[in-house]
Amino acid sequence: xxxxxxPCSHHAMTRKIDIQGHRGARALFPENTxxxxxxxxxxxxxxxxxxxxxxxxxxxVLSHDPVLNPDIARDGAGVWLxxxxxxxxxxxxxxxxxxxxxxxxxxxxxxxxxxxxxPNDGAHIPTLAQVLAALPHARFTIxxxxxxxxxxxxxxxxxxxxxxxxxxxxxxxxxxxxxxxFDWRVQRHVRQTRSDIRLAWLTRAExxxxxxxxxxxxxxxxxxxxxxxxxxxxxxxxxxxxxTESHVREAHALGLLVLPWTVNQPADISRxxxxxxxxxxxxxxxxxxxxx
Ligand code: G3P
Ligand code: CA
Numbered sequence: 001x002x003x004x005x006x007p008c009s010h011h012a013m014t015r016k017i018d019i020q021g022h023r024g025a026r027a028l029f030p031e032n033t034x035x036x037x038x039x040x041x042x043x044x045x046x047x048x049x050x051x052x053x054x055x056x057x058x059x060x061v062l063s064h065d066p067v068l069n070p071d072i073a074r075d076g077a078g079v080w081l082x083x084x085x086x087x088x089x090x091x092x093x094x095x096x097x098x099x100x101x102x103x104x105x106x107x108x109x110x111x112x113x114x115x116x117x118x119p120n121d122g123a124h125i126p127t128l129a130q131v132l133a134a135l136p137h138a139r140f141t142i143x144x145x146x147x148x149x150x151x152x153x154x155x156x157x158x159x160x161x162x163x164x165x166x167x168x169x170x171x172x173x174x175x176x177x178x179x180x181x182f183d184w185r186v187q188r189h190v191r192q193t194r195s196d197i198r199l200a201w202l203t204r205a206e207x208x209x210x211x212x213x214x215x216x217x218x219x220x221x222x223x224x225x226x227x228x229x230x231x232x233x234x235x236x237x238x239x240x241x242x243x244t245e246s247h248v249r250e251a252h253a254l255g256l257l258v259l260p261w262t263v264n265q266p267a268d269i270s271r272x273x274x275x276x277x278x279x280x281x282x283x284x285x286x287x288x289x290x291x292x
Contacts, residue, residue, distance in 0.1 A: 018279030019288045020047040020141055022262045023064060027114050027283040030102050031072070032062035034126040037135055039118075045285040047139040049261070052128055052164050054155045059093040060128040060167050066145060066153040071108040074100040089154055097124050114283070128164065132171035141178040141200060141237075141259075141281070142168075144186045148213050157185040165194060180237055182207050184215045191232060200235035200259055201228040205242055225251035235259050237281070240268060245275045252276065266291060
């Protein structure tokens with residue numbers, strides 16, 4: 001999976017593993033910030049995963065959380081939020097831009113998880129357009145964050161996917177993006193409306209267990225890569241903690257590319273590479289690039 005749009009290459013003699021920095025390079029720089037993407041790109045990272053949400057006035061922005069996260073957000077006065085919220089889709093872009101997301105809240109669980117993250121005070125939530133423009137050569141796996149259990153938290157899957165792709169089109173970036181979601185209504189909508197967009201199908205234990213909710217499917221789940229292949233692939237993006245070598249083999253036999261997330265430990269990165277994954281999403285793309 002060298003670039004979005006290139007043919008499947010996992011049987012080639014020399015294999016190139018697509019290392020994608022998760023939310024930029026989350027272990028090193030504030031997540032989903034323009035500053036973080038630029039700093040990671042300066043380290044040689046060429047591909048990134050990011051998450052999108054949409055403001056009340058229709059601006060597509062980068063955020064993992066549909067509501068502002070008190071572990072990363074400070075208000076315009078620099079005061080940490082005391083609880084979750086407000087929801088991004090209730091704020092105008094101007095109002096959202098007041099928040100500072102350049103540092104993890106000291107003392108939070110997240111700060112313990114990412115002790116090496118270098119703060120960048122004053123970093124704001126960027127728009128997708130800004131990020132695509134600032135990194136004209138980078139590839140992006142864009143996760144459209146909708147949740148079938150919480151339709152009130154975001155725009156609809158179709159509306160958020162369409163708004164995202166309008167930004168991608170305006171940036172002339174179709175050839176360097178992949179669209180992914182756990183909520184398969186997103187990919188099904190894109191598959192029907194945009195045959196030019198490369199798709200990845202996210203899975204994790206919860207969405208497989210609750211396939212009726214996440215995939216709109218009350219019948220038996222069967223093989224997960226089999227399901228992704230039946231949807232048309234071409235990429236399966238599983239939680240790496242659920243992945244086995246035989247899954248990778250099965251997915252490849254079905255013609256899929258395998259892009260596990262979020263793989264941060266060197267031993268896990270090396271093991272997955274040995275299993276033949278086509279790429280991986282990691283909070284430590286610097287480390288992963290050193291291992292491939
Ligand atoms: O790209 C997949 C991965 O990012 C999914 O998990 O919760 O970090 O968005 P999450
Ligand atoms: Ca994500």
